Amino acid sequence: MRAPFQVLVLPYRITGSNIEYAILKRVDLHYWQGIAGGGEDEETPLEAARREVFEEAGLTETCKMMTLDSITSLPVEHVTGDFLWGEDVYVIKEYSFGVEVSDQELKLSREHSAFKWVSYEEAMKELKWDSNLTALWELHKRLTRMIERGDIKHEEPISYN
Numbered sequence: 001m002r003a004p005f006q007v008l009v010l011p012y013r014i015t016g017s018n019i020e021y022a023i024l025k026r027v028d029l030h031y032w033q034g035i036a037g038g039g040e041d042e043e044t045p046l047e048a049a050r051r052e053v054f055e056e057a058g059l060t061e062t063c064k065m066m067t068l069d070s071i072t073s074l075p076v077e078h079v080t081g082d083f084l085w086g087e088d089v090y091v092i093k094e095y096s097f098g099v100e101v102s103d104q105e106l107k108l109s110r111e112h113s114a115f116k117w118v119s120y121e122e123a124m125k126e127l128k129w130d131s132n133l134t135a136l137w138e139l140h141k142r143l144t145r146m147i148e149r150g151d152i153k154h155e156e157p158i159s160y161n
Helices: 045-057 076-080 120-126 130-149
Strands: 002-015 018-026 035-040 065-075 091-100 112-118
Touching: 002 045, 002 076, 002 130, 018 045, 018 120, 018 130, 035 045, 045 065, 045 091, 065 076, 065 130, 076 091, 091 130, 112 120, 120 130
Parallel strands: 002 091
Antiparallel strands: 002 018, 002 035, 018 112, 065 091
């Protein structure tokens, strides 16, 4: 059963001090976004994010996830097309994450027609949804600061959760 929340996951990779982000093109609506989907049954947002990353991009649990502070509210009708959880549930939360893609390749599901690795600036121009832009801004600031502090080195994988 569909849980009353949504997740957004932004894939990234780091080479030296260069950060790239993968954006995915929806097959049906032809816009660029991160990996997105709804929670199922009793999943936590992190569990849902891991499942969506596997289903939509073929990434395994060895990929490091970063929980972001960015949380937005989405109109329930825009997500499910109906008041799936009753007439009193007007909005649901969307929880945001980053996922490090270092030693795996993205393998798209049928939900997306293409993906591309882009700079932060290009991703900010291409992404459709405000929630994607806010989460990308936060992820980019966090990664940039970690690189500046020396917390991320080119040879070392990043460890979060």
